[in-house]
Amino acid sequence: MIYSSTPSSKAKQAVADVSHIPFWLDDPAKPNPEPPLTQNISTDLLIIGAGFTGLWTALQAKEENPNRDVVILEAGESAIGASGRNGGFMDASLTHGFLNGYSRWREEISKLYALGVQNLAEIESTIQRLGIECDYQNSGEVDLATELYMLDDFKEIIELAKPYNIQFQYLDRDQIQSVIRSPIYIGGLRRQDSSLVNPAQLAWGLRKACLILGVRLYEHTPVTNLNEENNKIIAHTPHAKITANKAALATNAFPPLLKEIKQYVVPVYDYALMTEPLTPSQRDSIGWRGREGLSDANNQFHYFRTTADGRILWGGFDAVYHWNNGFGTRLENRPASFALLAEHFSQAFPALEGIRFTHAWGGAIDTCARFSPFWGTAHNGKTVYVMGYTGNGVGSTRFGARVMLDILDNKKSKRTELEFVKSKPRPFPPEPLRSIGINLSRWSLAQADKNQGKENLWLKAMDLFGLGFDS
């Protein structure tokens, strides 16, 4: 299956009247922002960023020790970053999938998988305990083949995972058509270790729980500078400064406050569409009663899922890097990517011809060369950070936050002893090599999709050096 590279006029028309507000944030449940910081204050633990990472850090810190004073500073509003604009696929994997984890941390893959399953179970129990309404669906995920060679890849993954007691299920063409009716999917790999969530509602629920526990949250308060003075961390904001004993950075793909992060993380823009709600007959035409999270197995892949009100979110394919870690709201609107996504949607679901899209948006993914989170410290261990989730942070941010607290509190745990936690990704080179390398990788990955998955010399060399590009 080769996806069209030029959108038809119908596809352009289908995205002509969209709102560019991310669908999840276009919700009356969105809370009013907390006031910004206007006076100098001090705290024990300062958290910068109120997406999933920052909120999970605050929640776990407070639940562990209710007397701990915790402040969050958020540049915009909670969930305004990737946490409020993602697909809502919540994967147990901490390693961007079993295969990436297996190829990089084979010795630890059992432990990593078990920790990931535990993390997902603890997210589920937290959602229940706190009564967060976020359309949590434990419906699993199915990877879909659009080409015969992908079926062999699925069979290989199943065999590789077996010795670790990790169960994946192979689905043939008939079985796939009972999951989703589409002419382009010919088989699949079912994983039960994944859930779906309305991500903004989850973030807002965590935010509310933090506020109830006494976390002080200041929104519209960007930290402009972070440094260490007299054994304390000082964060400067436009109107006031904050003095903290310790700080946790949860700023993801945003321009980093610590220089060293820029070598490890590149912001990569990913785009998504949301359809109008399907009519009952449209819904019958495609089946999909299980509400599984779906994605195809191409390098340039699409991910898609349904919502509580019966829409389809359809995202992915383009993953765009801009020169010198380019970042900003202007990059979230990319009509060419939206039209291409609409074209590919019509190839996957010809039965839904004429359906319109209501929302189209983009967001930055914090891509690193190993596609999995990494941790680091600064200011003599008083500041810690985690990032690099590479499009797989809806679930693993909770684990990322847990490890940040372990590190800040000098707590040795089964988590902090992992090579996965102690090691860092390979750095990206500076510009212009950074852009050249990333764009060559993107081109090579697209070529491999057109060539039965066969990797060219560039991709083989990248694999050899543990380097990669993904979203």
Ligand SMILES: Cc1cc2nc3c(=O)[nH]c(=O)nc-3n(C[C@H](O)[C@H](O)[C@H](O)COP(=O)(O)OP(=O)(O)OC[C@H]3O[C@@H](n4cnc5c(N)ncnc54)[C@H](O)[C@@H]3O)c2cc1C
């Ligand atoms: C389009 C898209 C689709 C995705 N789909 C999925 C998916 O289906 N499944 C999955 O697992 N992952 C997905 N991801 C990735 C996932 O959303 C992220 O890994 C996760 O949300 C990261 O959470 P975070 O809290 O670390 O970052 P963010 O949610 O980006 O939060 C960072 C916060 O820090 C704040 N901030 C930044 N700098 C400062 C500063 N100087 N001062 C104060 N505040 C600051 C920002 O305003 C922001 O609110 C997707 C991402 C995108 C963009």
